[in-house]
Amino acid sequence: MKQKRSEFATKLGVIATTVGSAVGLGNIWRFPYEAGEGGGGAFLVIYLLVITLIGVPVICAEFVLGRSSRRNIFGAFRHFSPNGKWHYVGYVGILASIMILSFYSVVAGWTMEYIYQSVTGGLDFNSADGFHSQFGDFCGSNWRPVLWTVLFLLCNLLILRRGVQKGVEKMSNIMMPILFVLLIVFCVNSLTMDRASEGLSFLFNPDFSKVTPGVVIGAMGQAFFSLSIGLGTMMTYASYFSRKTDLRRSASVTAILDTLVAILAAVIIFPAVFSFGQSPAQGPALVFEILPAIFSQLPGAAIWSTLFFILLFLASLTSTISMSEVSIAFLTDEKKMSREKATWLNTMIAMFFGVFCALSFGCLSDYTIFGMTIFDIFDYVTSNILLPFGGLLISIYVGWFLDKRIFRHELANGNSSLFTSLMRFSLRYIAPTAIFVIFLSQIGVL
Numbered sequence: 001m002k003q004k005r006s007e008f009a010t011k012l013g014v015i016a017t018t019v020g021s022a023v024g025l026g027n028i029w030r031f032p033y034e035a036g037e038g039g040g041g042a043f044l045v046i047y048l049l050v051i052t053l054i055g056v057p058v059i060c061a062e063f064v065l066g067r068s069s070r071r072n073i074f075g076a077f078r079h080f081s082p083n084g085k086w087h088y089v090g091y092v093g094i095l096a097s098i099m100i101l102s103f104y105s106v107v108a109g110w111t112m113e114y115i116y117q118s119v120t121g122g123l124d125f126n127s128a129d130g131f132h133s134q135f136g137d138f139c140g141s142n143w144r145p146v147l148w149t150v151l152f153l154l155c156n157l158l159i160l161r162r163g164v165q166k167g168v169e170k171m172s173n174i175m176m177p178i179l180f181v182l183l184i185v186f187c188v189n190s191l192t193m194d195r196a197s198e199g200l201s202f203l204f205n206p207d208f209s210k211v212t213p214g215v216v217i218g219a220m221g222q223a224f225f226s227l228s229i230g231l232g233t234m235m236t237y238a239s240y241f242s243r244k245t246d247l248r249r250s251a252s253v254t255a256i257l258d259t260l261v262a263i264l265a266a267v268i269i270f271p272a273v274f275s276f277g278q279s280p281a282q283g284p285a286l287v288f289e290i291l292p293a294i295f296s297q298l299p300g301a302a303i304w305s306t307l308f309f310i311l312l313f314l315a316s317l318t319s320t321i322s323m324s325e326v327s328i329a330f331l332t333d334e335k336k337m338s339r340e341k342a343t344w345l346n347t348m349i350a351m352f353f354g355v356f357c358a359l360s361f362g363c364l365s366d367y368t369i370f371g372m373t374i375f376d377i378f379d380y381v382t383s384n385i386l387l388p389f390g391g392l393l394i395s396i397y398v399g400w401f402l403d404k405r406i407f408r409h410e411l412a413n414g415n416s417s418l419f420t421s422l423m424r425f426s427l428r429y430i431a432p433t434a435i436f437v438i439f440l441s442q443i444g445v446l
């Protein structure tokens with residue numbers, strides 16, 4: 001029996017859902033802190049190079065595999081190479097998606113705490129410097145971050161149970177444009193701060209003497225994370241695209257909007273970091289300490305803060321939905337599990353690991369391996385290793401093993417366009433080589 005696969009309803013829906021997957025905490029929370037630790041400008045330059053040379057081609061590759069096979073990451077590889085071992089890439093994807101969901105939900109939980117504190121007056125906007133200790137107290141309480149992580153995963157579950165179309169598409173259509181407008185307002189505000197120029201020069205004046213293999217792999221990991229590529233998310237979403245969707249356009253628009261949001265976030269954060277006399281390299285807490293301080297300077301601080309954290313929470317949800325869809329599509333398509341069961345299983349596993357990630361900022365903060373807490377390890381291993389590794393295999397597969405005609409046909413409706421040739425060239429040569437070389441330099445071989 002062949003079931004018709006559900007499809008996204010509208011053109012806007014396609015863009016809004018892929019952008020909804022891409023835009024999330026990766027742009028607003030992770031990008032500023034990674035850029036801050038990676039030295040600012042040089043990190044940004046490398047990041048942009050990775051997005052263009054590796055990121056966009058890999059999105060195209062995932063789109064092509066997903067839409068032409070109409071299957072999840074496993075099924076897609078099995079569809080094209082029934083006798084090969086390529087579908088093992090699917091295991092990497094599923095492992096990565098569950099690990100990301102676990103630590104991502106912790107940070108999404110922080111946004112819920114900040115909504116709560118903004119509404120109830122717990123965030124004191126009259127004193128601009130209490131936010132550091134407030135964040136510390138919150139994490140130190142242990143039970144609160146855990147509670148929010150669990151609650152966030154339950155929200156994720158509620159939407160997932162309703163299926164792809166209804167839940168995600170509607171929410172993304174409304175939320176993404178509002179978030180965008182709000183970011184522009186905050187950007188303008190940050191640009192008027194006293195020491196804004198220092199922040200801008202940190203971000204836009206690259207100092208290449210600060211580049212180490214660690215910075216390069218960090219920028220690559222951030223690019224994969226932010227574009228939601230390397231584990232089959234875009235592949236799974238593309239399997240719901242209609243035949244009419246122009247994949248070239250969707251891939252480019254997604255990459256452009258995603259990058260724009262990350263840069264807007266950085267332009268909001270860094271002028272403020274320097275104006276408040278703080279260090280840009282504060283790690284994961286950066287945005288949660290700086291943003292409230294920015295809001296405290298605005299009239300109606302609590303309202304801005306509430307609105308912003310609600311949108312950030314929703315942006316996180318559209319991202320976690322997309323990564324959960326990878327394992328749910330696998331369990332329902334390949335293992336014939338019911339959607340209900342698959343959704344619960346995905347949620348329960350993420351909750352289990354999520355608790356440990358949440359406690360990494362509290363009572364488990366002393367448990368470290370190579371100087372990294374459990375949270376840091378989940379974050380580092382997925383972004384910097386598993387996603388680029390998945391991306392490496394996907395680009396090699398599409399560049400070298402997938403029939404050229406299928407690639408052309410899907411990406412450009414059979415036309416031979418320059419864009420298609422460039423993408424294929426990158427997938428064959430540039431992307432795999434670059435990822436490989438970056439890996440080698442990180443382990444000290446180069």
Ligand code: TRP
Pocket residue numbers: 021022023024025026027100224225226227228229230231233319320322323387
């Ligand atoms: N890209 C999202 C963000 O920036 C996170 C995300 C969603 C993701 N799906 C993913 C990251 C798949 C890696 C892989 O917040």
